[in-house]
Amino acid sequence: MVLIVDDIKANIIALKKTLELHDIDVDTAESGEEALKKILKTDYCLIIMDVQMPGLDGFEVVKILSGNKRTKDIPVIFLSALNIEKKYIFKGYETGAVEYITKPVDSDLLMLKVKTFLKLYEQQRELKGIKELLSKEIIIRKEAQDNLEIKIAERTKELVLKNEELEMKNHELQQFSWVVSHDLNEPIRKIQIFIKIIKELYLADDAKAVDYVNRTIKSAERMQTLITDLLAYSRLSSQVKPEVTDLNVVLQEVLSDFDYLIERKNATIKSNELPTIDSIPSQLRQVFQNLIGNALKFSGNSQHPLIEITSELISNKSFESPTSPEGKFCRITVKDNGIGFDEIYLDRIFIIFQSLNDRQSYEGTGIGLAIAKKIIEKHNGLITAKSQVGKGASFIIILPLKYE
Missing domain, CATH: 3.30.565.10 (Histidine kinase-like ATPase, C-terminal domain)
Incomplete structure (x- = not known):
């Protein structure tokens, strides 16, 4: 289940509807304090957190979560329309968030990242289950009679191989997740910088404004190409023609x-x-x-x-x-x-x-x-x-x- 935390109800409704269209279970909280109470009672696989909130803000909530053994590994995506300067983005990563997205949000890119972290959560849970099963098999092996040791050893070997295979897939998924959340930041920031310059400095149609717009489009095209190629590469099935x-x-x-x-x-x-x-x-x-x-x-x-x-x-x-x-x-x-x-x-x-x-x-x-x-x-x-x-x-x- 995904927890959405935002003090503006309209934002929660819009984001909740987007996630539910993709068959994702959603819970909501309208303050940092309410979010902490819910997190203590419910296991969430992802938290989408607004930064600017009255009372406990997003940074403070994530700092509290990172200090708790049960909640420190829950991935958190920050969303912010106000705190978009680099110092706030750096602060978001320093507090323990896995991503910091500035508004307006590209819903397709957000859903790609949400699905990635949900898939990673399922892989990790499956890995944990296999490891627990492996531990039980080892205990059985030690307690079993001599005539059962060969069969148990074969079963243990099979589980170890499956465990190694799952860990390899988990690492590949982590690689893909980090590529999407880290290596795409630069072209995204480029787009934001140019759009901000156009908005604040150029209200009329002139050569400089057109130049910034063209450069923004180029950055967007490179970003899209990068997304396509990295998605293919992460699945180890990229057959791009040189x-x-x-x-x-x-x-x-x-x-x-x-x-x-x-x-x-x-x-x-x-x-x-x-x-x-x-x-x-x-x-x-x-x-x-x-x-x-x-x-x-x-x-x-x-x-x-x-x-x-x-x-x-x-x-x-x-x-x-x-x-x-x-x-x-x-x-x-x-x-x-x-x-x-x-x-x-x-x-x-x-x-x-x-x-x-x-x-x-x-x-x-x-x-x-x-x-x-x-x-x-x-x-x-x-x-x-x-x-x-x-x-x-x-x-x-x-x-x-x-x-x-």
Whole structure:
């Protein structure tokens, strides 16, 4: 069951009707205090919480929930029409919410996220049931007579295999959920910024307003493409046809998405000419977005970020391959001057949900580099990194010019 918490009854009715149209059981509360009382009595698989409420606001309610062992794992989606500044969005994630959505809400995207978390809840509950069943089987095995031990061992082995399979599916679902809630934030915020500029500054039809509108439409189109491709990729059934891709165009699209952060951090981006290759452009855009986003995020406080993207043709599929003008592979390096990492953790950084840094200091999910690695391997390529603590990092990618 999903709990909707909002002090405005009209908002509750609209959202409740939307969820019920998708056959989702809904409960409601009109204040933070009422919500806490209901949560103590009922098990909810998801809470959709308004931020601005009299009495206990949304942030305070989630903070209380995160301190309780029974309620700390209930996923919470914040909805807000007033607190849309970045500091409130960051605060929402810091208090323990899994998503922060600003109004007006795209109902299709909201339903996609709601269904994802409901499916995750069902998978986790099924996993818990199997683990409990496995524990009972182990107890029976220890207490059984010798002539029953073989059958019990076979049953236990079967349950262990099913448990491992379910955990793998659960991890895949978590990956998909985090992609939807994290990696799509940037184009969504881009759309919001441009629409706000148009609303507040341009009331008449002029060239600047038209330019912002066109850029907004472009961001929306890229967001929709990203949603489609990631949904297919998350199900491991993506059979997208490769196409001739100018990596310079892909890189410029990524830098355009990051222009606000680049300007705010006074970052310098340098790049030489990148090759044109056969690829799935939306997926390579995701790779560049993750690597450049990390370089900006882990830039440290001592100096302005410097990010260098270089490319060279090489003769064979190897990190140590010599350069060759006639090479059939390219070696792309994304180098930064940030905080770096100890290379003894090199294998760990490409594993899903692994992070080498304090998540309170550096926002992140521990999934970006894992996705980058899977995409590069899907393109029959290689990826690695070189780094020293405090001396930046270099991520090295090997890609074939022709997709095979």
